[in-house]
Amino acid sequence: MQDAIKPRDANEVAEAIASAAANAKRLELVGRGTKRELGRSTQTDTTLDLSGLSGITLYEPEELVLSARAATPISEIEKALEASKQELAFEPMDYGPLLGKAPGEGTIGGAIAAGLSGPRRIKAGAARDFMLGVSAVSGHGEVFKAGGRVVKNVTGYDLPRLLAGSWGTLAAMTDITLKVLPRAEDCATVLVLGLTDARASEVMSVAMGSSCEVSAAAHLPQLCAGKIQELKLLGKAVTALRLEGISQSVAYRKMKLEELLRSFGELGALDASASRAFWKNIRDVMPFSGGNARPVWKISTTPSLAPEIAAGIGAATDAKYYYDWAGGLLWLEMPEDKPQEGAVRTALAGRGHATLIRASASARASAEVFEPLDPVRAALSQRLKASFDPKGVLNPGRIYPEG
């Protein structure tokens, strides 16, 4: 274990970072450590343990706004929201099960820093779409704030959004203000059974292009469908489409969607409670969470290209895979403890991006975890990093090699 500093408030975070910068020390930023094995392997001198920055500081349901210290557990936030029938609409996924840890341990800061968005991403938006304001400490050791607590705000650069998905490499967030939304009263899932990937892609496109307001669309080839509790007995590939809203609306749209999709194949359905369990399983990548540590890739691409890309990687590696985000998100598990980065990136051919989410330390050391950038963007990324953290104090090398 390396040395750890555990600040109690934002000022202490600023002191720790200013001191590290002055001493050319590199810090690993950690909340509750649930995603420590994700990202490039880094060399740091000291752990900056932010878990002391916890607690909801403001929640006004009628204003749709919630503020919390960065290391507040998501479970605590979700509990508070539930009491007012609200939720984090971006449906942050929980990497716990996939990475061999307990579920429900992650913090809001971790979810934002990693840009975690679940199946509802395609309708409600990404984690960053819910970032209204932030207070953070840059690598300069300065506490700065950006954004605000209101939804409509174009005052200055949208740094709160930028910090989402920046993996703690730009600033240590200390306080986060989020937009929250009402929870749907009811939900249901329409299933289409036995489709090929290409046909499923078409079905998802038709559903998303309809006025049925589909809030999630996934396709599981038979192999993966068999690993999901709610689909096990079907024994077929399953294409799933979620509808959420008030009961009258869900019932009406379900009828409409079934009409629209009848000609594509045999239909099935999941009721509200089965739907909730099923989409949580999709969100948390349960088909690949069986306790093994085989490499798992996450690919974001143009939805209609996904079947071809998946087939290409499958042919080269024998990987198992399933689709979320109407095809725009591909989850792949490799058959052995080799990430086979070459095969993945060759098939993707720059048409989106691939991230190595789970892999052993040695595998991560031998592969680029994030999609490599072209020279112009790489240089701009380095300048952006330096604008926040000129001494390279914060999570150096977590996304890209140090320049």
Next chain:
Amino acid sequence: MVAMPAPDKAVLDRREKIVAALREIVPGEGVIANDIAMRPYESDGLTAYRQLPMVVVLPETTAQVSKILSYCYENGIKVVPRGAGTSLSGGALPLADGVLLGLGKFNKVLEIDYANRAVVAQPGVTNLGITKAVEGKGFYYAPDPSSQIACTIGGNVAENSGGVHCLKYGLTTNNVLGVEMVLITGEIVRFGGKHLDAEGYDFLSIIIGSEGLLGVVTEVTVRILKKPETARALLVGFPTSEAAGDCVARIIGAGIIPGGMEMMDKPAIHASEAFVKAGYPLDVEALLIVELDGPEAEVDHLIERVSGIAKDCGSSTLRISNNEEERLKFWAGRKAAFPAVGRISPDYYCMDGTIPRAKLPLVLSKMREFSEKYGLLVANVFHAGDGNLHPLILYDANKEGELQRAEDFGNDILRLCVEVGGVLTGEHGVGVEKRDLMPAMFNKIDLDQQLRVKCAFDDKGLLNPGKVFPELHRCAEMGRMHVHGGKTAFPDLPRF
């Protein structure tokens, strides 16, 4: 009035050479250098500010934009990008020693991809032009700023434009998937595409709403949505603005997110009614338009629930649209509110603060005090769902001192917005107009961090200088570290 940076005499002395160099890049009529022909470019939607540029250039290709910017970068020449010039904050106000780079010729929709629900367009395509291109198949582009007939998608990207439907459907930033952009160095770079989320840092987050200070966007990919099956609206009058505000809070508290929720105060109601005769009640203090969209079964149910909430909140009049014609009539008055106010006053100054909704009664009552203090009338239209307030200050520019009084009045309102927990601008941008108010919301450290981001893109400070940031800094100064108050846990450590 806000002062612009002093023109660089050395650049102005080289004007002929610069114009000739630009003509090498963009042949024919694409370079405009005479004063009369440049006149249409001297101002944008913030007409109180006018300045002729040094030269106007209207490129047609990304390669030309790249060459222009690279030339300007090498020669230390400032550049002001411009779309349709509808900015209400002076974002496209020219500089006397700057090149005005107009993107008006980039006016083509390049690709419509229904399978992936995306449209790729050049930045000069109008906001409404995108919807027009796809409405035949029942799709639309969601953000709908009221200038949507004229404003361009490139300008929307620069300003992160909103509209009346953004509570439910988001702002520009929530609906753009990717851009092609030219950096000030002339380098061409792409961020995003038809896939979701970024590889590495999410540059789109800061490019959208960057007001032309980070680069010049030459292509935009947006997501399109299927039109809702139906939409109906309620028109509800209240005896007090408190009751109307309470109604808004209770609708949202009940878990209902309307497609649009707009409020008008008495002066705005009267001006609109006199102009378009939408049938608005004149004996109310506040009027609420609530629009619900989606499947018919859902809309009918929610109309009932919202009606019940409105009655509980003490509404004095309540009408529900029964057909499309009635719904549009409800909106007609609201949509015409700005020109309606323009009819009753020689000039008006449109403000754009956002506040936490619960503070509305307080802000309105303070605004009445300011109105007396400055001796100017104010009418309010309000995107009630998301707290975005548009006070319209009535003045006459031909009367000595009135413009200054209107600006001071406006500044008081914006400072008040920040005091109650809101922000300076909800959708119009900082531009020139609110530049010097930035310190009301951000301290030096906050602003320095934003300036450092600017420097990562534009190390010579050539892109749209004089906008957004109250002070110009050399980027070299921005990299330094500061120590505050001398209070640190390790006082003996060397600092610099």
